[in-house]
Every structure is written in structure tokens, then in C-alpha cells.
Amino acid sequence: MDRVWHYFKELSKIPRPSKKEERVSNWLKEVAEGMGLEVDQDEALNILIRKPASPGYEDHEGVILQGHMDMVCEKTPESDHDFDKDPIELVEEEGFLKAKDTTLGADNGIAVAMALAILEDKSLAHPALEVLVTTDEETGMSGMLDFDAHKLQGSRFINLDSEEEGVLTAGSAGGFTYSLTRSLETTAPQAGSAYRLVLDGLVGGHSGSDIDKPRGNAIILMAQALQAIYGTDLVQLASLTSGRLDNVIPSRSEAVFVTDKSQADIQAVLDGVLADHGDLEGSPAFHLEETAMPEEVWASGLSEDLLRFLTTIPNGVFAHLKNSDLVQTSSNIAIIDQKDGEVEVVISFRSSEEVDLGKLRAKVDEAADQARLASRTFAVYPAWGFMEESALRDTCCRNYKEVTGKDMEVLVIHAGLECGCIYDQRPELEFVSIGPNMYDVHSVKERLDMASAERTFAYVKEILKAL
Known part of the structure; x- marks a missing residue:
């Protein structure tokens, strides 16, 4: 040895x-x-x-x-x-x-x-x-x-x-990876204060073997938190990033946004989001701080569409093997990033059944159409x-x-x-x-x-x- x-x-x-x-x-x-x-x-x-x-x-x-x-x-x-x-x-x-x-x-x-x-x-x-x-x-x-x-x-x-x-x-x-993109439409921020929000402390892990564990997905939790902060108001996002690899459950995310709500009110909302996910492994925590006002924020339609997309598409276990607790089909929202004038979301899909992959893809495609996202398939493996x-x-x-x-x-x-x-x-x-x-x-x-x-x-x- x-x-x-x-x-x-x-x-x-x-x-x-x-x-x-x-x-x-x-x-x-x-x-x-x-x-x-x-x-x-x-x-x-x-x-x-x-x-x-x-x-x-x-x-x-x-x-x-x-x-x-x-x-x-x-x-x-x-x-x-x-x-x-x-x-x-x-x-x-x-x-x-x-x-x-x-x-x-x-x-x-x-x-x-x-x-x-x-x-x-x-x-x-x-x-x-x-x-x-x-x-x-x-x-x-x-x-x-x-x-x-x-x-x-x-x-x-x-x-x-x-x-x-x-x-x-x-x-x-087998499986494949999906890239969904949309032009990064921006506008000047409205009045308010700018905040930097970081979510960390999640365990992360392998998007296949760990997908059925209570690991928590940093992209989904951050999107839920941003929606909860604004309620029915339009979201003034300046940035939202998380994940680096499509086969990893993202464990950290970061956002910059503008709001007229107080820091105390925002923190109370964040505490409530974590309380709703109290069974997650690790020690997830939101860290909120004031930051410099950005020159531009995402256009309201882009922010609204992206957050709705991220919080409604399937993520995690989609189907189990017949008469078994073993996972047959799953998806993992792995990356969100903004570069070269675009916002990109990357999702990995896995299954031993082609029919299930088709059903899962159809659900994501429907939500992507509503969010005006263009899709591209890559990294297909049998x-x-x-x-x-x-x-x-x-x-x-x-x-x-x-x-x-x-x-x-x-x-x-x-x-x-x-x-x-x-x-x-x-x-x-x-x-x-x-x-x-x-x-x-x-x-x-x-x-x-x-x-x-x-x-x-x-x-x-x-x-x-x-x-």
C-alpha cells in the first residue's frame, strides 16, 4: 500500500x-x-x-x-x-x-x-x-x-x-446538462438602500449521490429569500450568483439588491426563511450588510421572471425506482451567473429512464418559455x-x-x-x-x-x- x-x-x-x-x-x-x-x-x-x-x-x-x-x-x-x-x-x-x-x-x-x-x-x-x-x-x-x-x-x-x-x-x-440564458436587461435603481446578502453554511455535495439528502440548494434558498423580502414589490436585483460546477449542489450564494425596507425588517424575513428549512444539514446562515449603491439593477421583468423560474421548477428527486427508495430521476439547479451581457442558469438532469428525463425537461421548458429563457443542451452521457x-x-x-x-x-x-x-x-x-x-x-x-x-x-x- x-x-x-x-x-x-x-x-x-x-x-x-x-x-x-x-x-x-x-x-x-x-x-x-x-x-x-x-x-x-x-x-x-x-x-x-x-x-x-x-x-x-x-x-x-x-x-x-x-x-x-x-x-x-x-x-x-x-x-x-x-x-x-x-x-x-x-x-x-x-x-x-x-x-x-x-x-x-x-x-x-x-x-x-x-x-x-x-x-x-x-x-x-x-x-x-x-x-x-x-x-x-x-x-x-x-x-x-x-x-x-x-x-x-x-x-x-x-x-x-x-x-x-x-x-x-x-x-x-444517464443524463445531460441544460444551460438557460436571457439578455441582461438593466435600469437605474430606485430610491432606497443597497444590501449585500450572502448565504453560506450549507453542506453541498454530489448532485447525484447526495440529491436525496437534506442538503439544501443555495440558489433556491436565496431566490426564496429575495421573494420573501420584497413580497409583492418588484425586485431590484443588481446581481445574483451561485455555484461553479453542474454536478455539485450549490452551498453558497450571493446577491446585491436595492430596497426601501429597513435592515431589521429584512433580517426578520431571512430568519423566517431559515426557520421554514430547519431540517437542513449543516449550519445555513444569511449574512446581510449595507453596500455601495450599484449604478444599475436588473430590469423588473427580468428579476421577477428569474425568481419565479428558480422557485417553481423541479429540483431534487423527481422519481424513485419502482418499489425502492433509490432515486431514479432528479434535477439540480447548479449555477446562476451573469456575464457577457447575459444571465445564465445551469441545471443538471439524471435518470435511468429516458421517459422520465423527457417529462422533467418538459416541465423546465414550460417554465423557461414563461421566463423568456433560451436553452442549450450539453454534457449528454448514457x-x-x-x-x-x-x-x-x-x-x-x-x-x-x-x-x-x-x-x-x-x-x-x-x-x-x-x-x-x-x-x-x-x-x-x-x-x-x-x-x-x-x-x-x-x-x-x-x-x-x-x-x-x-x-x-x-x-x-x-x-x-x-x-
Whole structure:
């Protein structure tokens, strides 16, 4: 396991935001070539490494280990970390690996580190191995979508991008991201005072795996608060921003507005909004202060339409799997921003059922038409269908029972996994996804259970031996 931690630390030194993976991709290529292994780096900067079978395994079907090299880049408001040039500062605390004021990148750096350690180890027993490390998984899976799956020689595909030990994922949701825009119409502010309002203290999290938890969405709460402040009056908004990534539940939002109401009256309204959401995780709080009067505010029609849109469209769980508490379909209002003369709202949709996605999209489209928002679809990724019979899945479950004495839980998850992109091209392959315990991924509280990572690494090696 020492080599796993070695590679994870080396990986953490290299900035690797989504769509900016050239440095880390080249590093992976150099490391693999240094091991004397065959390496294929494609135009999307995906890395495919091949290692021959160990003695006695030459006639076994090949195995593909897969993870992604990019990471979600979130930081605390106080942090001056630059994800384009600064290394991740690792912190080991009470058995967990964390990062100082940023996301850790164990999603999915721990998979890459495990794969490199396996490639390096000449004593392991295994069939012919391929290690596929992809780009841009976190913002649309464009790396895997651009990858030619027919390059793969193996028939058993093990994705290492799951986040719960003892759980084997055997299917995942598909989805897409929606961008809705409208021209930024402005006017001079009316008489009153200007205020800056910040909402923070929400937990945030993954827009797939955490969408059914009481995390709270900072965009929705801020929109509700602004509507409550003004009541039937027109809203004099000067700015409204929140969120950075479409796959993250926004945990912080900020607005500047003008009103003739007193600060005390506004604070009373804000307290009431929080009281209506007393069951949320974290410590949500509004922070209100007077600020300089803006030169322009949004036109009343734009403010009114946008706030109505944000507070009425579906957000969160839309449908559950039949006879189950598992989420089947959901949406996440992820970003609101203003730039280049436009206001933009970004929403991510997920489902394992195309019919549900259509229904959800129709509801948003209807509200968007009323708010005069133009829409654009991007980051479309396919679902990974559950296979009724799978020898690979059976072997993994049996091996886990032998190693731990516990039964492996098999799930179909409400999050996009890259397996779906390969499944779309090569449905004849067998797929599973496993991984160690990780918590609060896609947030600054992200942490990796180090003991779980060690057990998972040992388990992966046992799977390879059994295959």
C-alpha cells in the first residue's frame, strides 16, 4: 500500500482541473513508459496502458481497470488556492486523508494511484491488464465519450470510481446538462438602500449521490429569500450568483439588491426563511450588510421572471425506482451567473429512464418559455444498463465474501459513471464498479478513509488473482 500512497501524493502535486489535464496525462504517460509498458495517449489525452499477463494467466480473459485523472476543484471562500498551478495540500487526520481548504481529489485519484501500484508490481498474479485513465469525467465525461472503446482488448471492465466499500455498482444513470440564458436587461435603481446578502453554511455535495439528502440548494434558498423580502414589490436585483460546477449542489450564494425596507425588517424575513428549512444539514446562515449603491439593477421583468423560474421548477428527486427508495430521476439547479451581457442558469438532469428525463425537461421548458429563457443542451452521457447475469459480478461478490466474511451489496446508482460510455459502444463487455469509503466528495469536506482504501486495494488484487 505504500506505493499507492506514493502515487497519490505525486498525483496531488499536479494541478488537474477538468479540461486542463495535459500535465497530468503526460505525467501518467511518462510513469508507464518508465515501467516499460505499452502506452496509448489519444487526442482527448486519455491514457491506455497495457501490461502482459503474469505467468500462468496467459489464456485468461483480459481485465480493464479504469478511473479518471481530473478532479472537482472546490475551495473555501477564504482560500487563495489556485487550481491551475498549486498542488493539493494533503492532511492526514484520525485515519482520514483530507485537503487543506480544498477538495481532495480522491475522486478519482485513489483509483489512479491503485492502478499504477498494480502496474508496477511484478509479483502480482493477474490476467492481461489494461489501465484506462480518462479526462474530463467531472464536467461531462467528454474524455470517455471521445474514447474508442474498440481499442480495449479485455472483456472484464472494473471501474474504481465508487465511494462506498462493500458496495458493488452494477448500473448507473444517464443524463445531460441544460444551460438557460436571457439578455441582461438593466435600469437605474430606485430610491432606497443597497444590501449585500450572502448565504453560506450549507453542506453541498454530489448532485447525484447526495440529491436525496437534506442538503439544501443555495440558489433556491436565496431566490426564496429575495421573494420573501420584497413580497409583492418588484425586485431590484443588481446581481445574483451561485455555484461553479453542474454536478455539485450549490452551498453558497450571493446577491446585491436595492430596497426601501429597513435592515431589521429584512433580517426578520431571512430568519423566517431559515426557520421554514430547519431540517437542513449543516449550519445555513444569511449574512446581510449595507453596500455601495450599484449604478444599475436588473430590469423588473427580468428579476421577477428569474425568481419565479428558480422557485417553481423541479429540483431534487423527481422519481424513485419502482418499489425502492433509490432515486431514479432528479434535477439540480447548479449555477446562476451573469456575464457577457447575459444571465445564465445551469441545471443538471439524471435518470435511468429516458421517459422520465423527457417529462422533467418538459416541465423546465414550460417554465423557461414563461421566463423568456433560451436553452442549450450539453454534457449528454448514457446510462449503464444492469446485466441480469454476470460472471464478473458473481466473482467479485464471492471473492468479497471470502475475504471479509460479509455479503457484497449490489446497487444501481443515481450518478453517472463512465461505464455507461463504454457500455454504449461495447454492451457485450462485463462491468462492475467498486471503491473505498469516501465522504462529502465534490466539497471542501471531501475525505478518504485510509484503512478502507487499503482494504479495497487488497481486495482488487484478490479479484485479479481470482480472474
